[in-house]
Amino acid sequence: MYSIPYLDLPPLGHAAGTVQLPGSKSISNRLLLLAGLSEGTTTLVDLLDSDDTRVMLAALRTLGCAIVQDGRLTRITGFAGRPQVASAELFLGNAGTAMRPLTAALAVLATQQGGAAYTLGGVKRMHERPIGDLVDALRGLGCTVDCLGTEGYPPLRVAGGTLDLAAPVKVRGDVSSQFLTALLLALPLAATDRAVTIEVVGELISKPYIEITLNLLARFGIAVERQGWERFVIPAGSRYVTPGEVHVEGDASSASYFIALGAIAGVDAPVRIEGVGAASIQGDIRFKEAAEAMGAVVHAEPNALEIRRGAWPLKAIDLDCNHIPDAAMTLAVMALYADGPSTLRNIASWRVKETDRIAAMACELRKLGATVEEGEDFLRVEPLARFQPASIHTYDDHRMAMCLSLAAFNRLNPAGDGEHAVPVRILDPKCVAKTFPDYFEALFSVVEARAADIPVITIDGPTASGKGTLSASVAAQLGWHTLDSGSLYRVTALAARRAGVSADDEQGLAATARAMQLRFEGVRVLLAGEDVSDELRDEAVGMMASRISAWPAVRAALYDLQCGFRQLPGLVADGRDMGTVIFPDAGLKIFLTATAAARAERRLNQLIAKGISASLDDLRADLEARDERDRTRATAPLRPAEDALRLDNSQLGIEASVQQVVAWWNARQPFDAR
Ligand SMILES: Nc1ncnc2c1ncn2[C@@H]1O[C@H](COP(=O)(O)OP(=O)(O)OP(=O)(O)O)[C@@H](O)[C@H]1O
Numbered sequence: 001m002y003s004i005p006y007l008d009l010p011p012l013g014h015a016a017g018t019v020q021l022p023g024s025k026s027i028s029n030r031l032l033l034l035a036g037l038s039e040g041t042t043t044l045v046d047l048l049d050s051d052d053t054r055v056m057l058a059a060l061r062t063l064g065c066a067i068v069q070d071g072r073l074t075r076i077t078g079f080a081g082r083p084q085v086a087s088a089e090l091f092l093g094n095a096g097t098a099m100r101p102l103t104a105a106l107a108v109l110a111t112q113q114g115g116a117a118y119t120l121g122g123v124k125r126m127h128e129r130p131i132g133d134l135v136d137a138l139r140g141l142g143c144t145v146d147c148l149g150t151e152g153y154p155p156l157r158v159a160g161g162t163l164d165l166a167a168p169v170k171v172r173g174d175v176s177s178q179f180l181t182a183l184l185l186a187l188p189l190a191a192t193d194r195a196v197t198i199e200v201v202g203e204l205i206s207k208p209y210i211e212i213t214l215n216l217l218a219r220f221g222i223a224v225e226r227q228g229w230e231r232f233v234i235p236a237g238s239r240y241v242t243p244g245e246v247h248v249e250g251d252a253s254s255a256s257y258f259i260a261l262g263a264i265a266g267v268d269a270p271v272r273i274e275g276v277g278a279a280s281i282q283g284d285i286r287f288k289e290a291a292e293a294m295g296a297v298v299h300a301e302p303n304a305l306e307i308r309r310g311a312w313p314l315k316a317i318d319l320d321c322n323h324i325p326d327a328a329m330t331l332a333v334m335a336l337y338a339d340g341p342s343t344l345r346n347i348a349s350w351r352v353k354e355t356d357r358i359a360a361m362a363c364e365l366r367k368l369g370a371t372v373e374e375g376e377d378f379l380r381v382e383p384l385a386r387f388q389p390a391s392i393h394t395y396d397d398h399r400m401a402m403c404l405s406l407a408a409f410n411r412l413n414p415a416g417d418g419e420h421a422v423p424v425r426i427l428d429p430k431c432v433a434k435t436f437p438d439y440f441e442a443l444f445s446v447v448e449a450r451a452a453d454i455p456v457i458t459i460d461g462p463t464a465s466g467k468g469t470l471s472a473s474v475a476a477q478l479g480w481h482t483l484d485s486g487s488l489y490r491v492t493a494l495a496a497r498r499a500g501v502s503a504d505d506e507q508g509l510a511a512t513a514r515a516m517q518l519r520f521e522g523v524r525v526l527l528a529g530e531d532v533s534d535e536l537r538d539e540a541v542g543m544m545a546s547r548i549s550a551w552p553a554v555r556a557a558l559y560d561l562q563c564g565f566r567q568l569p570g571l572v573a574d575g576r577d578m579g580t581v582i583f584p585d586a587g588l589k590i591f592l593t594a595t596a597a598a599r600a601e602r603r604l605n606q607l608i609a610k611g612i613s614a615s616l617d618d619l620r621a622d623l624e625a626r627d628e629r630d631r632t633r634a635t636a637p638l639r640p641a642e643d644a645l646r647l648d649n650s651q652l653g654i655e656a657s658v659q660q661v662v663a664w665w666n667a668r669q670p671f672d673a674r
């Protein structure tokens with residue numbers, strides 16, 4: 001996951017490959033609660049690991065469930081309708097799928113256990129999301145529910161009361177279907193002696209989510225009788241029975257981003273999505289039909305989808321999106337690539353989600369340059385001929401981040417010239433943790449970008465000037481990859497030494513470099529499967545690296561390998577010739593220096609930290625000799641690129657150096673401060 005303030009998406013190109021979806025949030029949190037309320041142990045396979053499931057797991061633990069997580073398996077031993085604690089304060093973040101059903105279940109349980117009292121709260125936005133319709137329904141049933149802040153909103157306290165099940169329980173269905181889901185999950189706890197009827201007031205929205213609820217209830221032994229979409233009867237004698245093991249299917253709403261990706265960029269080969277398909281019980285699987293209406297070519301298997309681009313530009317649509325409220329957000333961004341204006345209707349529920357999604361979507365699409373009309377319950381988006389670089393605010397809303405990432409395909413814009421392309425900055429990218437923590441990693445694994453579009457910062461300079469340290473920190477701040485090019489010369493030296501190739505044998509060394517079987521795992525270097533990272537730091541290996549790096553054939557042998565490190569979303573490369581030879585088109589080049597005295601002292605401290613003693617004078621003489629050799633060699637000598645910025649860090653700390661480089665980088669980016 002990218003836990004950084006912003007992630008810049010370079011202009012992206014074609015997409016192909018396979019994505020494994022994380023588990024469905026809706027199914028995961030329903031299953032967790034059902035397992036928690038049941039007697040016995042339920043094993044959930046491929047449960048979603050995200051912010052929203054974590055708060056649900058924590059709440060269930062607090063209430064007395066035993067939970068063991070073991071790889072793909074989560075085993076929950078339920079409290080069988082009797083929480084182990086009579087009072088608890090539950091923090092539920094911004095998870096509506098935890099807040100609503102837990103409120104209902106605990107309100108019902110609190111009426112059955114004298115003295116029980118539970119408080120449920122979350123983050124600030126959770127306290128702005130209405131829950132009054134559920135509170136009214138629970139009070140109508142005889143539960144005691146107090147709103148601790150604003151009436152009709154969390155935080156809430158449920159404590160005591162007397163259930164009256166004689167009359168049907170009434171609940172509004174036209175704001176959020178989660179209120180009905182909450183009652184459907186809670187009331188089997190009360191339907192032991194008599195049937196309980198729920199009546200929906202108003203037109204029920206998001207019916208597919210209710211179907212998920214009914215489907216999962218059935219797996220736990222509760223056969224709800226549905227009479228149209230107005231009445232639901234929970235039979236007398238209801239009792240939660242664990243089905244033992246349940247597999248969590250992939251998240252159909254998350255699939256929407258990759259379905260859209262296939263429709264936009266699946267040109268030569270399809271994008272394959274595994275984990276969800278035609279057999280899905282989630283309503284958002286019908287996003288596939290909307291994508292097909294826009295031109296996507298979809299091949300559906302029971303548990304997988306393959307998507308290719310069909311019509312291009314995409315076909316504009318005018319769609320009632322009530323059946324796919326979450327996934328429909330993706331259509332708003334697809335509309336930028338369409339052949340006319342697209343209208344998404346019946347989406348009023350967007351206004352009470354993680355943020356006011358209608359307002360947020362309109363605002364961010366306009367930043368890209370789009371013309372957008374926004375109504376109480378609709379959004380109309382015009383296709384965009386020329387995208388502007390934009391810094392996208394994500395409102396702590398995972399779906400805003402994931403949807404808007406699709407704007408990075410603007411190079412493919414059918415109304416564009418194929419040349420004009422802009423990057424997209426996603427602010428607070430870690431908000432995807434709510435449902436898809438590794439969304440951006442999954443995206444980068446199936447998309448291509450022109451090498452020239454992938455940004456590079458080069459940091460060259462003499463020995464021990466702090467290049468590696470600076471490079472790693474800048475890369476961490478931007479979410480980029482690193483290339484420690486010195487390690488490639490070092491590993492060549494090590495491989496040659498082991499093979500008995502002399503430092504004077506230019507062709508033998510080059511052949512050794514070409515034949516090396518290398519793997520990089522983070523900062524670790526593996527040579528023929530052996531982790532040689534520590535050995536590479538030996539002074540003797542460094543000295544041999546310095547000698548062999550002067551051979552043109554050795555440098556040529558390592559050229560392609562170094563260029564291959566230029567991968568999405570960006571690269572910070574350090575060495576001696578990064579800015580002059582390997583990445584001459586880098587967007588920012590730094591030449592990092594420090595006095596020889598400062599550098600020798602740093603090297604000494606490094607060695608002391610490793611328990612190695614050395615003489616300061618010897619170290620200084622050694623690094624000056626190395627620098628001299630690097631500066632004076634004929635091929636790729638150490639020197640600043642003409643367009644490099646010089647940074648002397650003799651008196652500048654590491655953090656200050658990092659901030660300086662990041663500030664230089666940002667000053668060259670096209671994003672404004674909006
Ligand atoms: N600005 C700085 N101020 C003080 N110490 C620093 C600074 N930058 C880096 N150092 C320290 O200097 C030492 C050498 O840094 P580093 O290994 O990053 O240098 P390098 O240029 O990559 O070296 P080499 O070229 O030999 O690989 C490290 O111990 C590091 O913590």
Ligand SMILES: Nc1ccn([C@@H]2O[C@H](COP(=O)(O)O)[C@@H](O)[C@H]2O)c(=O)n1
Nearest residue numbers: 485486487489545546549575576577630
């Ligand atoms: N781009 C580069 C990087 C390094 N070298 C040579 O390799 C030696 C080891 O590098 P370290 O940065 O790990 O110390 C170094 O002394 C250089 O001679 C190079 O030529 N080009």
